[in-house]
Amino acid sequence: MHFIPEELDDYVVAHSEDEPALLRQLSRETYQKILQPRMLSGHYQGRVLSMISKLVNPKNILEIGTYTGYSALCLAEGIQKDGELHTIDINEELVDFQRKYFDASGYGKQIFQHLGDALEIIPKLEKTFDLIFIDADKENYSNYFNVIIDKLSTGGIILSDNVLWSGKVLETTFKKEDTSTPALIEYNALLKNDTRVETVVLPIRDGLTISRKV
């Protein structure tokens, strides 16, 4: 879904940073070989993630939902030299694909892959994070917030993807099988009302929220 006219959207992309060659290759291989390639962050959102990470200059980064590793590599661009990026995904078929690109990127030694359910893995990570990207199953966004908030440093940032869900967050009735839309509506309200964070929703791609821990 385009939140601004497609022509203007193209202009925005054309006047933003180019996509690095390795990420272009990763994206191409994802579209050729992996199911649901539209899940990948992509050129423009990737440059936004990279820019935010460079502004934050985090020591430790946590990502929930690695997929093929595109957003992890964008976030890694801002990490401190001795920092670590921990990224979690439940799909074991993606692990080798991710590692190939992590190692090719120069950030390989700083990136730690975790395989399994994020809600089980996060409590075992004994770290404080300065930047957290939530981009996994929408039904658990509120649960992810509740398990990560005490692991986020003061002044640290949570980025949450797909918070506008193609505009469906405006709906008031849902199909029985649609569990994502009500979960995202609940999550957006949680971020707005929780006094531990200040939050701004950006209408980028499918909606990207920035929340800063006060």
Ligand SMILES: C[S@@+](CC[C@H](N)C(=O)[O-])C[C@H]1O[C@@H](n2cnc3c(N)ncnc32)[C@H](O)[C@@H]1O
């Ligand atoms: C939208 S994709 C992530 C895209 C990636 N962040 C990017 O921008 O390239 C969501 C990922 O979350 C993973 N996922 C879904 N449920 C999960 C869970 N409970 N724990 C960990 N990962 C999960 C899926 O396997 C999928 O790879």
